[in-house]
Amino acid sequence: MAKKVKKRKEIKRKLLHKYRLVILNESTFEEKISFKLSRLNVFVTGSLCIIGLIALTTLLIAFTSLREYIPGYSSTKLKKQATDLTYKTDSLVANLNNTNRYLESIRQVLKGEIESGEIDMDSLREQFKLDPNSIDLTPIREDSVLRAEVALEDKYNLFERNTGGAEIVLFPPLNGEISNTYNVEQKHFAVDVTAPTDTPIKAVANGTVIFSEWTADTGYVIILEHKDGLLSVYKHNGSLSKAQGDVVRAGEVIASVGNTGELTTGPHLHFELWSNGNTVNPLDYIDF
Structure with missing residues (x-):
């Protein structure tokens, strides 16, 4: 101790x-x-x-x-940037998927393909059927003037959809002789209209040019996008007057009649109408 x-x-x-x-x-x-x-x-x-x-x-x-x-230490700013980049990447992926689906629908239009072998024409017609109860049919002066102009010029035809009374006025893209009609069984989803070479081809309605290029099978092709998912397609043109991205008005010249592409037998317009990825018969809505 x-x-x-x-x-x-x-x-x-x-x-x-x-x-x-x-x-x-x-x-x-x-x-x-x-x-x-x-x-x-x-x-x-x-x-x-x-x-x-x-x-x-x-x-x-x-x-x-x-x-x-310090190795392995991430700052708050970098974490925020990484989070923002993740959100932007997700948005870009979603936009890319939507763009790919849109381009696939354009490819089907160019190739003349449809997703299924059968088309439910009844459902398509139902989309374009006009409900008389939703429209006031009482004649007015403006209506009478319009009817007189239509009867005189034989130029207008109503392309109507059952969407709350909304309607699209479709112009005939070309006046000529029909050489081949719409035929689902033969996979000819268009109307062929013959006319002399260099005859002007007009837009059927207001829209935006989403394709204006040369293709080997169908020559010079121009595709217009209209409202309510409607596409109008013009093939075998001799020349194109509009470029991709241009906004056109109904009746505006967009191309001229030609005989371009491998799948053609003479000067004519191969005209198609597509609604939300499905073809419709142009003769049901346009008087050529």
């Missing part, structure tokens, strides 16, 4: 034993600064310095941009 007490006193003495740290002038040995230190003071001071350095380093890492230089 006495040894333990003696040992504790010895340790305490060593910790509290005073030492003098003196800084002298090298030339004159003049004492400049002196400190009285003990081992306990040195230990406490050193510990406090280490704790201070750790605290300062932690603050610098937590509240400054230095943390971005």
Whole structure:
């Protein structure tokens, strides 16, 4: 027991034993600064310095941009950018899928293909059927004038849809002799109209040009997109007057009659109407 007490006193003495740290002038040995230190003071001071350095380093890492230089540490800004990029990527993927589906429908129009072998004509006609109860049939002066112009020019035909009374006026793209009619069984989803070469071809309704290029099978082709998912297709043209992205008005010249492409037998217009990916008979809605 006495040894333990003696040992504790010895340790305490060593910790509290005073030492003098003196800084002298090298030339004159003049004492400049002196400190009285003990081992306990040195230990406490050193510990406090280490704790201070750790605290300062932690603050610098937590509240400054230095943390971005630490491997494996991601900043809040980078996380936000990554999240924004993820959302943008999802949006781009969705837009890409929609674009691919849209382009696939355009490919079907160009190739003359449909998704199924059978077309439900009754459902298609139902889409374009006009509900008389939704229209006021009381004659007015403007209506009489319009009817007179229609009867005189034989130029207009209503392409009507059962969409709350909305209607599209379709112009005949070309006046001529019909050489081949719409035939689903033969996969001829168009009307062929013969006319002299370079005869102007007109847009059947207001719309936007979504395709205006040359194809090997059908020559110069132009496709217009109209409202309510309606597409009008003009093939075997001799030349094209409009480019992709152009906005056209009904009755505006968009091409001329020609005999281009491998699948042609003479100057004519191969005209198709497509509604939401399904073909319709142009003769049901346009008087050529």
